[in-house]
Amino acid sequence: MNGYGGSILRVNLTDNKLTKEPTPPELARDFIGGRGFGIYHLLREVPRGADPLGPENKLIISSGPLSGMLSAGGGKCDWTTKSPLTNGYASASMGGHFTAEMKYAGIDTIILEGISPTPVYLLIDDNKLQLLDASFLWGKGAIDAEVALKNKHGEEFQIAAIGPGGENLVPYACVNHDFGRQAGRGGVGTVMGQKKLKAIVIRGTKSVPVADAQAYRKAGIDLYRACIEAEGHDEWTRYGTTIVTSWCDEVGALPTRNFSAGSFEDGKNIYGPVMRKEIVITDKGCFGCPCPCGKYSRSRRYGTYVEGPEYETIGLMGSNLGIGDIEAVAEANRLADDLGLDSISAGNTIAWAMECYEKGMLTQEDTDGLDLRFGNIEAAFAAIKKIAYREGKLGQLLAQGVKRAAEQIGKGSDKFAIHVKGMEQSAYATHNATAMLLAYMTCDVGAHHNRSWAITYDLQVGRDKVVPEKVARIIWLQNFRPMFDVLGSCRLQWVELGIDRDLYVPLLEAVTGIHRTWEDLEAVGDRIWNLTRMYWVRENPGFGRSWDLPSPRFYEEAPKTGATAGQITNYEDVQCLLDMYYEQRGWDDNGIPTPQTLQKLNIAVQTH
Amino acid sequence: MRLYVDSAKCSGCRACLVACSLNLFNESNPKKAALNLIGHFPAPGVYEMKVCTQCGNCAAVCPTECIKLNERGAYYVDFAECTLCEACVAECPEDVMYVRVELADAAWKCDLCGDCVQVCGTGALWIAD
Known part of the structure; x- marks a missing residue:
């Protein structure tokens, strides 16, 4: 399948069973990759009410069609699981070089299942797949573990490893890779620790098939030149x-x-x-x-x-x-x-x-x-x-x-x-910054900034404004930006360098053979956003509007110093933001997608 | 003309490797590239990139004379004539002469196509006399 590694690797840690199955073409068509694959497998395969730290939870690592390719920033993979921190949807994006090795090993998705009786690490060397004893690594820091595994297997291998935080099941443990990149948020490292999987070691040397190599080369170089020649x-x-x-x-x-x-x-x-x-x-x-x-x-x-x-x-x-x-x-x-x-x-x-x-x-x-x-x-x-x-x-x-x-x-x-x-909450103080506040309130993993980074937009249009246009901007960003996590390419080239996003369209077509506009991609983003919302609904009885409220600090207590001294968003405005957001999303007053919205998006999720 | 590298500017991103494989083999595969990237982490925290200087040592020892000059004045491997004897690999002072039988049916090296320079975002690679 053009643009894909072509297979899903299933690793059952309980039974030491490693199997491969083809990536279904219809899955690639409808969910494209990355966190699209993640939520698909999470909803289908992890039973409702599963303990995030039980054997039923799975850790799903997915690349996208631009991962590992000649795409400016094609180093992204998604780590999806049921979060031990929030009991909801967790999806952490990891950069570095891991995802490229997945693709070139012929793997789109790694699904980690069950719990190993003893500490192990997973070795993937193209078609060679093994779970190996990790007792010599257990207890080591993530950096020391990476050094040890590089020394053992060689410089060409990429490593993703947990540290003691993951081993000790701290619910916000991360996965480390390439001496400084992480799948950081929501406790994906915790789930890996619970599975007694210390690390994944991977090398891929196969070529990834593309639909049109010459068009791919041209579109790739065009994208790079636009980034390199951008003013910033x-x-x-x-x-x-x-x-x-x-x-x-x-x-x-x-x-x-x-x-x-x-x-x-x-x-x-x-x-x-x-x-x-x-x-x-x-x-x-x-x-x-x-x-x-x-x-x-x-x-x-x-x-x-x-x-x-x-x-x-x-x-x-x-x-x-x-x-x-x-x-x-x-x-x-x-x-x-x-x-x-x-x-x-x-x-x-x-x-x-x-x-x-x-x-x-x-x-x-x-x-x-x-x-x-x-x-x-x-x-x-x-x-x-x-x-x-x-x-x-x-x-x-x-x-x-x-x-x-x-x-x-x-x-x-x-x-x-x-x-x-x-x-x-991540590192944006949201006193009197209503767009960014709403972005945190409605982000699908909890208070994280990367789905919708709107703090500059607040400054542009008036930070205290509570208007439908602001809410529409947040929804557009939430549908659009996460599509980079679906494609497997970093969003920062668009965000920070301001390159024309249409440069990705011919690249994606040359790689996959499928023409998709950004409007097509945003429709997939909308669908994924509603699916992740339904995951929260499915997993948490009583889930609703109150779950979307921010910390009272942002509506009860104005800062005493600094640029926002004396500034506050009042509680009525917080509620008004939610009213407008739910209406524009097609969700009910309690923040649950309506049956009509789900039908329109062709979503069927059993929640009862 | 030849390719130059300033390793201090290299960020280890490997875009050059993908571009290289695409031009050399018409395939997307950074393991089939003719540049040699080595990371030294966590300490001292530097990348080391080696590139072909077009010294010609490989061509001089090739028993089948399949390493030839192209229109850019660069040595390239005529894949059809290579016997995978590896004589060239031993002679390469920069470790950028490749034979990996599991990946390709011939040796490969830099033919100075310049695509790596096109995609290098930090100015670590350039072509000059």
């Missing part, structure tokens, strides 16, 4: 995602001290240019990327290396912890990576604990003696380690995620637990 290419490539840090600080979107403000008085010390000058040693690209945002850094102070920090980690483990020290942020990033924790959820949860500590809701008895004040770098490092090993009272508390931790502590601490649907 050089500056974006120099700073990567850290290019937005200073802007966020200026406009009040940089999460500061547990999102209590959006500007940080020490912000200048963690801006992109400071990082580039002080610690970056090389650009580090995902597969096929002409504008690599990955920055690889060396810390002289700590004697360590890390990819990053990216903007998200700078926000959550820098300003949000009151830490204005880029080298310390880099080290916190390295700890999170090596220990296998999502740096967004970890940073967010630790910030909540710091606020609890400063307000007297947690004492030194609760923090195992740590002076857990904002800005205490050593305490932040210690907290990260405690979480990964579930060590002491603090580790046990924070290793649940911020929602459950706040439920345990009570005392009104849930008012400043910054999450939606149990997923910790």
Whole structure:
């Protein structure tokens, strides 16, 4: 099948059974790839009510038709599972080079099933498939595990591995790959840990068939030239995602001290240019990327290396912890990576604990003696380690995620637990930024930014405006942007360089032989969005409108300092945003897709 | 003319490898490319890229004389005449002369098509005298 590896690899860890089946052409036609494949398999194969950490849950890794191809940024794969953090849909996008090896090994999707009795790793070397003993790796950091497996199998192999956080079932454990790329959010590393699968080692050397090689070459080169010649290419490539840090600080979107403000008085010390000058040693690209945002850094102070920090980690483990020290942020990033924790959820949860500590809701008895004040770098490092090993009272508390931790502590601490649907909010402070707030409220995995990044749009059209056009923009972004995760190519070339998205149309056609416009793709995106919504409905009795509410911090409590001081979105506006959103989506007042909407999208999901 | 690389600018993305395979073999397969990328991670955190300098050592030792000059003045492998003897591989000072019998029926090397330069986003590759 043109543009595809051609097979689904099923790995039953309980029975040590590895089987391949062809990727059905109708699946490729209707769901295309990536997270389209992910939700398809999740809905069909993981029974309703399955325990996310039970043998019935599956971890589904999918590439798309542009993964591994001559597509600018074709390094993306999707990791879908039932989330142990939220009990809903989890889909984490991972860059790097893993997905290319999948495609060239002839595999579109890897479905991990069951639970192994002992720690193992999966070796895929083209058609050679094996589960091998991983007892020598269990307990190792993700980076050490990757080094050990590269040394054992060779430089050509790509590795995805979990750290102790995944082994110890921290519900926001991530999967690490290529010394710094992650499938970060929603606990995909936790599910891998529960399955006792330490790592996947993969190499593919087969050619991927394409419909028209010459047209593919031309369309691919055209896309690359557009990226390379784009006006913003050089500056974006120099700073990567850290290019937005200073802007966020200026406009009040940089999460500061547990999102209590959006500007940080020490912000200048963690801006992109400071990082580039002080610690970056090389650009580090995902597969096929002409504008690599990955920055690889060396810390002289700590004697360590890390990819990053990216903007998200700078926000959550820098300003949000009151830490204005880029080298310390880099080290916190390295700890999170090596220990296998999502740096967004970890940073967010630790910030909540710091606020609890400063307000007297947690004492030194609760923090195992740590002076857990904002800005205490050593305490932040210690907290990260405690979480990964579930060590002491603090580790046990924070290793649940911020929602459950706040439920345990009570005392009104849930008012400043910054999450939606149990997923910790990523690094955009949404005080008086109604589009971005709605994006977080309605994101299909919880409070994550990548489906609909609208903070700049808020500034463009008026951040306090609550109008149908704003809601329509969010819905369009939610239907459109995730299609990059379906195709397997990074969205940042479009977002950051502003290239013409129609450049992907002839490329996709040359690769797959199927002509699809962006309107066609957005229709698939709309369908996937409604399917993921129905997954939440199916898995959570009582799911509805209240699940879409943001943290009260954004409607009850205006920041006292910074660019958004005194600014707030009132509760009526929050509800009004939902009213307009549900109406435009064709969902009922409780946020459930109506039968007519499902029928129009040809969706049949059994929810009872 | 030959291909040059500044490894310090390489981000390890491998776009060049896909473009190379597509031009050389009309196939999408970065394992069938004529550039050699080695990553040194986690420390010291650098990429090392090796490219063909068109030194001609491979052509000089080829017993069937199947490594010939093309219109760009670059050495290329005439696939039909290659016997996979691997004499050229041993002589290549940059490790960019390839024989992988499981992947192709002939040796391969850079023929200076220039597609890798077209897709390199960091300016790590260029062609000059």
